[in-house]
Amino acid sequence: xxxxxxxxxxxxxxxxxxxxxxxxxxxxxxxxxxxxxxxxxxxxxxxxxxxxxxxxxxxxxxxxxxxxxxxxxxxxxxxxxxxxxxxxxxxxxxxxxxxxxxxxxxxxxxxxxxxxxxxxxxxxxxxxxxxxxxxxxxxxxxxxxxxxxxxxxxxxxxxxxxxxxxxxxxxxxxxxxxxxxxxxxxxxxxxxxxxxxxxxxxxxxxxxxxxxxxxxxxxxxxxxxxxxxxxxxxxxxxxxxxxxxxxxxxxxxxxxxxxxxxxxxxxxxxxxxxxxxxxxxxxxxxxxxxxxxxxxxxxxxxxxxxxxxxxxxxxxxxxxxxxxxxxxxxxxxxxxxxxxxxxxxxxxxxxxxxxxxxxxxxxxxxxxxxxxxxxxxxxxxxxxxxxxxxxxxxxxxxxxxxxxxxxxxxxxxxxxxxxxxxxxxxxxxxxxxxxxxxxxxxxxxxxxxxxxxxxxxxxxxxxxxxxxxxxxxxxxxxxxxxxxxxxxxxxxxxxxxxxxxxxxxxxxxxxxxxxxxxxxxxxxxxxxxxxxxxxxxxxxxxxxxxxxxxxxxxxxxxxxxxxxxxxxxxxxxxxxxxxxxxxxxxxxxxxxxxxxxxxxxxxxxxxxxxxxxxxxxxxxxxxxxxxxxxxxxxxxxxxxxxxxxxxxxxxxxxxxxxxxxxxxxxxxxxxxxxxxxxxxxxxxxxxxxxxxxxxxxxxxxxxxxxxxxxxxxxxxxxxxxxxxxxxxxxxxxxxxxxxxxxxxxxxxxxxxxxxxxxxxxxxxxxxxxxxxxxxxxxxxxxxxxxxxxxxxxxxxxxxxxxxxxxxxxxxxxxxxxxxxx
Numbered sequence: 140x141x142x143x144x145x146x147x148x149x150x151x152x153x154x155x156x157x158x159x160x161x162x163x164x165x166x167x168x169x170x171x172x173x174x175x176x177x178x179x180x181x182x183x184x185x186x187x188x189x190x191x192x193x194x195x196x197x198x199x200x201x202x203x204x205x206x207x208x209x210x211x212x213x214x215x216x217x218x219x220x221x222x223x224x225x226x227x228x229x230x231x232x233x234x235x236x237x238x239x240x241x242x243x244x245x246x247x248x249x250x251x252x253x254x255x256x257x258x259x260x261x262x263x264x265x266x267x268x269x270x271x272x273x274x275x276x277x278x279x280x281x282x283x284x285x286x287x288x289x290x291x292x293x294x295x296x297x298x299x300x301x302x303x304x305x306x307x308x309x310x311x312x313x314x315x316x317x318x319x320x321x322x323x324x325x326x327x328x329x330x331x332x333x334x335x336x337x338x339x340x341x342x343x344x345x346x347x348x349x350x351x352x353x354x355x356x357x358x359x360x361x362x363x364x365x366x367x368x369x370x371x372x373x374x375x376x377x378x379x380x381x382x383x384x385x386x387x388x389x390x391x392x393x394x395x396x397x398x399x400x401x402x403x404x405x406x407x408x409x410x411x412x413x414x415x416x417x418x419x420x421x422x423x424x425x426x427x428x429x430x431x432x433x434x435x436x437x438x439x440x441x442x443x444x445x446x447x448x449x450x451x452x453x454x455x456x457x458x459x460x461x462x463x464x465x466x467x468x469x470x471x472x473x474x475x476x477x478x479x480x481x482x483x484x485x486x487x488x489x490x491x492x493x494x495x496x497x498x499x500x501x502x503x504x505x506x507x508x509x510x511x512x513x514x515x516x517x518x519x520x521x522x523x524x525x526x527x528x529x530x531x532x533x534x535x536x537x538x539x540x541x542x543x544x545x546x547x548x549x550x551x552x553x554x555x556x557x558x559x560x561x562x563x564x565x566x567x568x569x570x571x572x573x574x575x576x577x578x579x580x581x582x583x584x585x586x587x588x589x590x591x592x593x594x595x596x597x598x599x600x601x602x603x604x605x606x607x608x609x610x611x612x613x614x615x616x617x618x619x620x621x622x623x624x625x626x627x628x629x630x631x632x633x634x635x636x637x638x639x640x641x642x643x644x645x646x647x648x649x650x651x652x653x654x655x656x657x658x659x660x661x662x663x664x665x666x667x668x669x670x671x672x673x674x675x676x677x678x679x680x681x682x683x684x685x686x687x688x689x690x691x692x693x694x695x696x697x698x699x700x701x702x703x704x705x706x707x708x709x710x711x712x713x714x715x716x717x718x719x720x721x722x723x724x725x726x727x728x729x730x731x732x733x734x735x736x737x738x739x740x741x742x743x744x745x746x747x748x749x750x751x752x753x754x755x756x757x758x759x760x761x762x763x764x765x766x767x768x769x770x771x772x773x774x775x776x777x778x779x780x781x782x783x784x785x786x787x788x789x790x791x792x793x794x795x796x797x798x799x800x801x802x803x804x805x806x807x808x809x810x811x812x813x814x815x816x817x818x819x820x821x822x823x824x825x826x827x828x829x830x831x832x833x834x835x836x837x838x839x840x841x842x843x844x845x846x847x848x849x850x851x852x853x854x855x856x857x858x859x860x861x862x863x864x865x866x867x868x869x870x871x872x873x874x875x876x877x878x879x880x881x882x883x884x885x886x887x888x889x890x891x892x893x894x895x896x897x898x899x900x901x902x903x904x905x906x907x908x909x910x911x912x913x914x915x916x917x918x919x920x921x922x923x924x925x926x927x928x929x930x931x932x933x934x935x936x937x938x939x940x941x942x943x944x945x946x947x948x949x950x951x952x953x954x955x956x957x958x959x960x
Contacts, residue, residue, distance in 0.1 A: 182448040183747075183782050183828045187791060189415035190407075191784050193281065193347060198757035199695045199785070200339055200403060202670045203688040204325060205332070209762050213272050215261035219244075229270050230283060234290075241266075241294045248299050253330075256303070260333045263296060267340045271762040280759040288344040289356055292363060297341055301371070304334045308384060308393075317395035323668040327395040332669060335400040342367070342404065346411040368412035368627035376627070378412070379634045381405040382642050389645040389664055397669030398649065399692055402699035409703055412627045413710045416440060423601070423713060430604050436548035446546060446829035449860045547866035550598040555870050559593065593869060602716035609717065609900055616903065623904065628710045632718050636905060643725040646700055647734060653696040654738045655746060666696060683774045690751040697738075698785040701792035708799050717900040720893060723800050727890075732800060732810050735793050740819050747787050747826055754778050787828065794823075794834035801841060806886040811838065812845045821857065829864075836861045844876035851876075 190196050220229065223240055232240070247259045269284030291297075307313070307330055317327050325332070345356075345363050367377045381401055388396040414422065420440055427434065556576045564571045568581045576594075579587050612619050623629060635642060651657055652666045670692045676682045704726075712719035753774060755766055767773065801807040811817075816838070823835045840861045843851060851858060851874065858874060917923055934941075 183787065183826070185782065185784070185787055185828050185830075187444070187788070187830050189410060189417075191788070193343075194277070194757075194759065195784065196343060197340070197759070199691075199698075200336060200400065201758055202399075202692055203684060203753065203756050204670055204672050206756065206761060209268075209271075209758075212261045212265040212268065215258045216265040216270075217272070219247075219258070219262050228273050229266070230273050237290060238294060241291060241296070245294065245296060245299055248303065257330055257333065260300075260303070260330070260337065263291065263300075264333055264337050264340075266291065267337055267344075268762075269759065271759060274763060277759045277763055280763060284340070285344055285349075285352075288341050289359055292341060292345060293359060297338065297363075297366075300334055300337050301377070304331075304338070305380070307331050307334065308380075308387070313395065314393045317393065318391070322671075323395050323665065324671050324673045325669060326673050328397045328669055331395075332397050332400060335397060335404055339400060339404045339407065342407050342411055346407065364412055367408055369630060375634050376412070376631055378405060378408050378631060381408065382635065382638075385649070386638070386641045386645045389648050391664070394665060395668055398666055399669055399696050399699070402649070402696060402703070406699045406703040406706070409631075409706050413631075413706060415706075416709075419709055419713060426601055426713065430601065432599055432601070432604070436550075436598070442546050443830050443833060446833060446864065448827040448829045449824070449832055449864070450856075545867070546864065549596045549867040549869050551593045551596045551869050553597060553599065553603070555868065556590065556593050556597065559870055560590065596869060601713065602719075605716045609896075612903065613899055621904070626714065628714045632711065632714070633905060636901065639722065640725050640729075643722065644729050646704065647726070647729050647731055649696060650700045650738075651734055653693040653700070654734075655690075655693070656737055656741050667692065680769060680771060680774070683771060684753075684769065687751050687753060687774060690749070694749070694751060694783070694785055694789070697789045698792075701789045701796065705792045705796055705799075708796065712799070715900075717897050719799075721897045721901070724890065724894060724897065726796075727800060727807060732797065732807065733814055735797050736811075736814055736816050736819055738793060739790070739823055743790065743823050744825055747782050747790065749783050749786060750775075750778060751783070752778050787826070787831065790823070790826075791828075791831050791834065794831065794838065798834055798837050801838070804889070806889045808841050809845065809886070811842050817842065817846055817850070821854075824857070824860075832860070833864050836865050840865050840873050843873050848876070 220240070223243065224232065224236070229237070244259055244263055248256060248263075250256060250259075266287040267284060269280035269282070269287065271280045274280045274283060313327075317323055320327065345360055348357075348360070369376065371377045381404060384393070384396055384401050385398070385405070387393045388398055388401070417440065420438065424435065553576065557574055560576055561571050563582055563586050567583065567586070572578055576590070579590060612621060648664060649666060652664050657663075667689060670688055672685075676685050708719060708722060711722055755761060755764070755773075801811060820835050820838055824832055826832070836857075839857060843858070843861070862874075
């Protein structure tokens with residue numbers, strides 16, 4: 140009876156398994172289809188550059204809430220234009236008539252009536268926007284916008300707008316009323332928004348070079364660049380005025396400032412005056428030639444653009460097949476030592492460990508945080524008795540495709556050669572020779588070959604030359620002189636130096652408020668002042684549109700801040716390493732590293748593929764074409780792009796900033812380890828874009844040796860990707876973690892030593908009251924007595940009293956004066 144019952148239960152179990160297994164297989168098939176649709180997508184066709192297309196950059200200036208103001212600008216222009224020209228349109232006027240009308244507009248800007256000035260500003264804005272009411276297509280709008288912008292600048296419009304902007308910034312009445320308001324809307328910043336729109340469009344349009352532009356426009360562009368980068372207002376660059384607006388907004392003294400427009404204008408001003416990535420590369424090459432350094436081994440921009448993305452995470456079905464193969468391999472050959480296959484079995488587990496240890500390993504490894512995935516604990520019960528594996532899709536010999544050559548030439552610092560020789564001399568000779576890297580007496584032949592190879596790949600950076608020169612200047616301040624070139628970045632640094640910490644903190648506050656992972660707090664700053672309408676939406680459709688607008692608004696703020704921070708860091712580093720270190724240290728002290736990690740601690744795939752845009756509401760499409768009826772379906776559809784350009788651009792910029800802050804800084808690298816950045820960064824590798832993956836792999840590489848042997852063993856595919864894509868340092872043991880206990884983590888000591896060097900540099904170069912001990916002394920009696928002294932006006936009335944009190948009544952010790960020390 141019991142045997143019959145057991146046989147019946149076994150039959151029931153077998154039948155249940157036969158019913159369950161097809162469902163499980165179907166589940167894995169569906170999961171595989173989903174993964175192929177989401178993760179296994181083709182590489183993102185993203186071209187990284189200074190900015191997006193001109194139409195995208197212009198459209199991001201306006202929020203969708205500002206749409207009615209396009210028609211208002213047109214009405215203000217036509218109302219004024221018809222009083223001057225009766226029977227012609229603007230595009231039909233010749234250049235002399237257009238200049239005459241612009242002069243009249245500029246005269247009207249100087250009236251005292253605030254409302255009249257606003258109408259004239261709107262009329263100018265309509266011209267800068269391309270007189271879209273007289274155009275038939277978007278190309279015509281862009282053509283006339285460019286034509287009108289150069290015309291307006293040549294007539295002095297930007298200077299007039301700058302004066303009005305400074306008046307609005309200093310308008311204490313508007314600031315005080317905005318502070319008292321419980322809710323701030325678009326209406327509180329109307330004048331500022333019109334002025335900033337005008338200035339942004341002028342900067343962005345003149346900044347862009349085209350092949351078919353007029354020759355005189357090139358000289359206009361250089362004049363405008365020089366004007367913005369030098370003493371354009373109160374003896375300061377234009378960017379400093381915008382930085383002042385940012386700090387004033389973040390200190391809650393001017394909550395009505397349209398911060399998105401300010402940040403966009405600040406970013407484009409820096410990009411225009413300082414130069415973009417291509418300009419930086421050219422300046423770097425030129426600087427190395429000036430310093431008599433060898434040329435760069437490759438063009439980093441071209442190398443990065445030619446890279447291909449790594450494979451995305453494996454799907455569940457592939458992982459199941461991989462585990463089946465591993466289990467069969469573990470049953471067939473139980474050897475005491477197993478040699479790891481080259482690169483074909485990533486993330487392979489030790490078949491001899493017991494199940495408890497294996498479960499512990501899988502619990503420690505993040506399930507969805509890397510290039511490779513994991514099968515969950517619930518799936519292992521199904522995998523115990525799997526169906527027969529399908530035939531392989533490709534022969535085993537094709538599982539790994541090795542690159543023909545690594546993309547980067549390896550580099551070695553002189554400090555690395557010195558360390559290598561010091562270790563070798565201590566081992567073979569018993570003493571060292573300091574910084575001598577040429578004497579190889581007593582060392583074996585293999586060491587000679589190693590030193591020769593290291594010297595072949597020796598790389599001297601511009602920063603090393605600048606640090607060495609600064610040390611010499613500190614030692615010999617009188618005999619060695621320095622000529623500082625008054626370049627745009629140098630002028631900007633001098634202006635930012637006194638308030639640099641305020642600027643950095645303000646930018647990071649805005650970045651935190653705009654990050655999608657940030658939660659709304661009562662004490663946080665309100666960055667939605669220039670997107671919220673006066674009357675809040677009352678229908679579901681209006682609420683959907685406003686929600687899209689708010690998300691788009693935050694994304695644009697992140698894009699602008701990440702772009703301008705990266706631009707500043709790169710230009711400061713090229714100009715002088717201690718300028719870069721000063722800004723970097725302020726960023727680190729203001730918690731920039733955990734802020735960026737918090738930004739990436741989200742579903743990064745969803746952020747990059749976000750659809751927070753409505754194509755037919757973007758400028759210039761919305762002013763040329765007739766708008767369709769707004770529906771929930773059209774709002775949800777978004778655009779047809781595979782990804783959101785600005786979000787991917789922001790992610791790459793933030794990763795590059797994080798790289799610059801932590802490169803060659805042991806204490807900051809340990810901050811990445813302490814904040815557990817590895818699983819956060821590994822999740823970002825799911826984005827199949829080569830440039831983004833490169834900077835994620837760089838951040839993982841610098842902390843790999845501190846993550847432990849088990850992490851490296853469980854993430855072999857990530858280690859292989861680092862080897863293939865990141866530049867090699869020949870004697871860097873990043874993959875092994877040797878001698879990591881020899882370097883204790885002393886954050887305060889490292890940062891204080893760096894801060895001391897920075898303060899010495901700033902004091903020597905920028906302190907006007909410096910070197911009082913080295914000021915030349917005038918030893919000529921006649922010269923000293925002949926100097927004119929500034930005396931108070933009433934001094935001659937009390938001169939005799941002063942002479943009696945300070946001279947005659949004071950006993951003079953002549954003996955002490957004659958004594959020599």
